Amino acid sequence: MAFTAKLLLLGSGELGREFTISAKRLGCEVIACDSYAGAPAMQVADASEVFSMLDGDRLRAAIRRHRPDFVVPEVEAIRTEVLAELEAEGVAIVPSARATVMTMNRDGIRDVAADALGLRTSRYRYAESLDAVQAAAGEIGLPLVIKPVMSSSGKGQSLVRDAEGLAAAWDHAVSAMRGDRRRVILEEFIDFDYEITLLTIRTRTGVLFCPPIGHRQERGDYQESWQPAAMSPAAIAAAEAMARTVVDDLGGYGLFGVEFFVHGEEVIFSELSPRPHDTGMVTLISQSLSEFDLHARAILGLPIPAIAQRGPSASAVILADRASDTLRYAGLAEALAVPGGEVDVRLFGKPSARPSRRMGVALARAESIEAARRLAAEAAGRIRIHYGDAAVAGTDGDA
Numbered sequence: 001m002a003f004t005a006k007l008l009l010l011g012s013g014e015l016g017r018e019f020t021i022s023a024k025r026l027g028c029e030v031i032a033c034d035s036y037a038g039a040p041a042m043q044v045a046d047a048s049e050v051f052s053m054l055d056g057d058r059l060r061a062a063i064r065r066h067r068p069d070f071v072v073p074e075v076e077a078i079r080t081e082v083l084a085e086l087e088a089e090g091v092a093i094v095p096s097a098r099a100t101v102m103t104m105n106r107d108g109i110r111d112v113a114a115d116a117l118g119l120r121t122s123r124y125r126y127a128e129s130l131d132a133v134q135a136a137a138g139e140i141g142l143p144l145v146i147k148p149v150m151s152s153s154g155k156g157q158s159l160v161r162d163a164e165g166l167a168a169a170w171d172h173a174v175s176a177m178r179g180d181r182r183r184v185i186l187e188e189f190i191d192f193d194y195e196i197t198l199l200t201i202r203t204r205t206g207v208l209f210c211p212p213i214g215h216r217q218e219r220g221d222y223q224e225s226w227q228p229a230a231m232s233p234a235a236i237a238a239a240e241a242m243a244r245t246v247v248d249d250l251g252g253y254g255l256f257g258v259e260f261f262v263h264g265e266e267v268i269f270s271e272l273s274p275r276p277h278d279t280g281m282v283t284l285i286s287q288s289l290s291e292f293d294l295h296a297r298a299i300l301g302l303p304i305p306a307i308a309q310r311g312p313s314a315s316a317v318i319l320a321d322r323a324s325d326t327l328r329y330a331g332l333a334e335a336l337a338v339p340g341g342e343v344d345v346r347l348f349g350k351p352s353a354r355p356s357r358r359m360g361v362a363l364a365r366a367e368s369i370e371a372a373r374r375l376a377a378e379a380a381g382r383i384r385i386h387y388g389d390a391a392v393a394g395t396d397g398d399a
């Protein structure tokens with residue numbers, strides 16, 4: 001068979017699945033890797049491999065064996081030292097090994113953004129013990145947010161309002177910590193008006209931006225997103241300038257999801273993903289080229305002459321509410337029949353559920369952001385997950 005390029009995808013969730021579809025449309029061969037079989041991207045890839053992305057030996061062996069044109073990380077938790085080692089031997093890591101190393105842990109990217117590049121961030125300190133947490137809290141002030149340096153999707157994260165809450169927040173962070181470092185970041189709580197993701201594409205011919213994506217998070221995990229987010233031209237310009245600075249520093253080609261908090265006209269850098277962003281799933285309906293198409297084009301060095309925004313759009317997540325290995329979906333017809341705009345649904349086909357696991361997303365485009373958000377939420381709410389032959393999650397209980 002003839003392919004444009006061979007891609008080794010590290011992490012095979014829903015973002016990887018959409019990326020795989022985009023890459024395959026451009027004629028790529030995709031080998032999808034993850035720690036469990038049947039992961040979303042594996043369902044559409046040419047081949048798959050099951051191993052932990054944190055297992056350096058298995059990771060190195062997979063890259064050596066497949067000899068991909070590009071290694072495309074889809075998750076943060078990867079043995080990134082191995083990516084750096086192989087990049088030095090000439091393997092192309094997307095966007096760059098430096099970007100994956102610096103964003104694997106929160107302290108890496110925070111040090112780059114705040115210290116090295118001088119971007120405005122929340123005040124922050126690191127701590128490796130409860131004593132150090134208490135001392136750091138004294139310097140930052142309350143309220144503050146505590147997060148493990150290595151975690152994602154809000155895991156181990158707490159908002160601390162009073163000094164009595166510090167011990168519980170430390171314990172919570174330690175219990176949810178991924179990896180081997182007992183280290184947390186304490187961040188000043190930013191009472192932002194709204195927060196955005198600025199999809200930023202670094203290409204061989206320059207840096208491009210998508211219109212800002214607004215989003216709402218609960219327990220540190222995204223619930224809904226919309227595009228375009230209402231934002232003043234000055235605030236957009238400030239965010240774009242910061243995003244450009246940080247992606248130019250991290251280097252390589254691809255799409256980045258750069259997160260900002262906005263308070264009045266002040267734009268505060270939060271963190272970034274050197275890859276498509278979960279809140280960017282809205283671009284599956286809002287743009288002519290989705291964030292996955294854009295990532296694929298930037299990686300392959302293909303032109304991106306224009307990114308058309310098609311109108312007010314929104315996404316709303318479909319979450320599981322319990323653990324189960326036997327799943328079935330209902331309500332798809334009802335979801336797709338929501339009137340008032342264009343509605344679509346993606347079900348990720350994950351082989352098992354657990355509480356709050358993201359199983360799908362509803363997408364909508366309508367006359368206004370409010371209408372699009374209402375439609376997406378309505379469609380998401382109409383999808384029901386049947387767990388085994390037992391009860392039904394969601395609305396009406398018609399098993």
Ligand SMILES: Nc1ncnc2c1ncn2[C@@H]1O[C@H](COP(=O)(O)OP(=O)(O)O)[C@@H](O)[C@H]1O
Pocket residue numbers: 122145151152153154155187188189190191192195217220221259270271
């Ligand atoms: N310093 C902060 N002030 C206010 N809200 C915060 C702060 N840090 C995080 N949050 C909230 O928690 C969400 C998740 O935090 P984030 O640092 O982006 O972690 P993750 O890597 O899990 O996405 C943010 O999108 C924001 O809503």
Ligand SMILES: [Mg+2]
Pocket residue numbers: 259271
């Ligand atoms: Mg985030």
